[in-house]
Amino acid sequence: MLARAGIDRSQKNTTMDTPANVDKKTDTDKRILLQIQGLKRSYRTETVSVDALRGLDLEISRGEFVAIMGASGSGKSTLMNILGCLDRPTEGEFLLAGQLVSSMSRDQLAKVRNQTIGFVFQNFHLLPRTTALENVELPLLYSPDKPAWKELHNRAKEALAIVGLADRATHTPSELSGGQQQRVAIARALVTRPSILLADEPTGNLDSRTGLEIIGLFQQLNRDGLTIVMVTHEPDIARFARRVIVMRDGLIRSDRNIPPRDAADALANWRDEDDDHDDPLALMPPGTA
Numbered sequence: 001m002l003a004r005a006g007i008d009r010s011q012k013n014t015t016m017d018t019p020a021n022v023d024k025k026t027d028t029d030k031r032i033l034l035q036i037q038g039l040k041r042s043y044r045t046e047t048v049s050v051d052a053l054r055g056l057d058l059e060i061s062r063g064e065f066v067a068i069m070g071a072s073g074s075g076k077s078t079l080m081n082i083l084g085c086l087d088r089p090t091e092g093e094f095l096l097a098g099q100l101v102s103s104m105s106r107d108q109l110a111k112v113r114n115q116t117i118g119f120v121f122q123n124f125h126l127l128p129r130t131t132a133l134e135n136v137e138l139p140l141l142y143s144p145d146k147p148a149w150k151e152l153h154n155r156a157k158e159a160l161a162i163v164g165l166a167d168r169a170t171h172t173p174s175e176l177s178g179g180q181q182q183r184v185a186i187a188r189a190l191v192t193r194p195s196i197l198l199a200d201e202p203t204g205n206l207d208s209r210t211g212l213e214i215i216g217l218f219q220q221l222n223r224d225g226l227t228i229v230m231v232t233h234e235p236d237i238a239r240f241a242r243r244v245i246v247m248r249d250g251l252i253r254s255d256r257n258i259p260p261r262d263a264a265d266a267l268a269n270w271r272d273e274d275d276d277h278d279d280p281l282a283l284m285p286p287g288t289a
C-alpha cells in the first residue's frame with residue numbers, strides 16, 4: 001500500500017538493510033514500474049537551448065493513479081514523452097519494469113512501447129476515414145507479436161466493449177462525439193494490454209461532464225489493476241487521482257498522496273448547473289436573456 005494520504009513522499013526511507021528488509025526491498029522492486037533518476041532533457045537548436053527537465057527523480061509503483069500538474073512549459077509533456085518511450089533523455093536513467101530503457105536504441109524503444117505502454121492524447125489522434133474498430137486494431141497490426149487475424153479482431157472488439165463502445169465499432173471518428181472519440185483512443189491504448197496508461201491532458205478537449213465520464217473510466221481501469229499517469233491542468237480532475245505531482249521549471253515541486261474523489265459519485269450527484277459555463281445564456285447578465 002502507498003504512504004498514507006497527505007504524507008510528503010519526498011522524505012527518504014532510512015531503514016537499515018537487515019536480511020528481512022532486503023527481502024522486502026526485492027518485493028518493493030517488483031512493485032516499482034517506473035523509476036527515473038537524474039533525468040534531464042534539453043532541447044538545443046542553433047539559436048536556442050531549453051532545459052525542459054533539469055534532474056528529476058521519480059518512482060511509480062504498479063497500480064498507482066498519478067496526476068501530474070504544473071504551469072504551461074514546466075515540462076509535463078516532455079516527461080510523459082520520455083515515460084512513454086516516445087523520446088529519450090539527454091541525461092539520467094529510466095527503468096521501466098526493470099529494463100533500462102534510457103540507453104535503448106529507437107527500435108528497442110518502439111518494441112517496449114508497443115508491449116508495455118498505452119498512450120492517450122488530448123486531441124485523440126484517430127485516423128479520420130477509418131472505423132473505430134480499425135483504429136483500435138492498429139497497434140496490434142504493428143505489434144512485434146502480431147496475433148492471428150481473428151484474435152486481433154476479437155481483441156479490438158473486446159477493448160471497445162471495455163470503454164462502452166461495442167455498438168459504435170463501424171463508426172468513423174467524425175460520426176462520434178468528442179467523448180466517444182477519446183474512448184476509442186483509450187481502447188486503442190488498451191488493446192495491447194499495456195502495464196501502464198499514459199494520458200497527456202485526456203480531458204482537455206472535453207466538456208466537464210464528459211471529462212468526468214472519462215475519469216470514471218480511468219478509475220475503473222485503475223481499480224482493475226492498470227497503472228495510470230495523467231497530465232491535467234484542472235485541479236478538479238486531479239482530485240480523482242490517488243497521487244498528485246506538481247512540476248515547476250523542469251523539476252518536481254511537490255508529490256503527495258491524496259484521498260481520491262469517486263467519479264461515479266460525482267456523476268451521480270451531477271447537476272447541470274455545474275456546467276453553466278457551457279450554457280451561453282448563463283454568461284449573459286441577469287435580465288438580458
Ligand SMILES: Nc1ncnc2c1ncn2[C@@H]1O[C@H](COP(=O)(O)OP(=O)(O)OP(=O)(O)O)[C@@H](O)[C@H]1O
Binds near residue numbers: 052073077078
Ligand atoms: N521540440 C522542442 N524544441 C524546443 N523546445 C521545446 C520542445 N518541446 C518542448 N520544448 C520546451 O520545453 C519546455 C517544456 O515543454 P513541455 O511541452 O514539456 O511543457 P508542458 O508542461 O507540457 O506545457 P503545457 O502545459 O503547455 O502542455 C518548454 O519551455 C517548451 O518550450
Ligand SMILES: [Mg+2]
Binds near residue numbers: 076077
Ligand atoms: Mg504539455
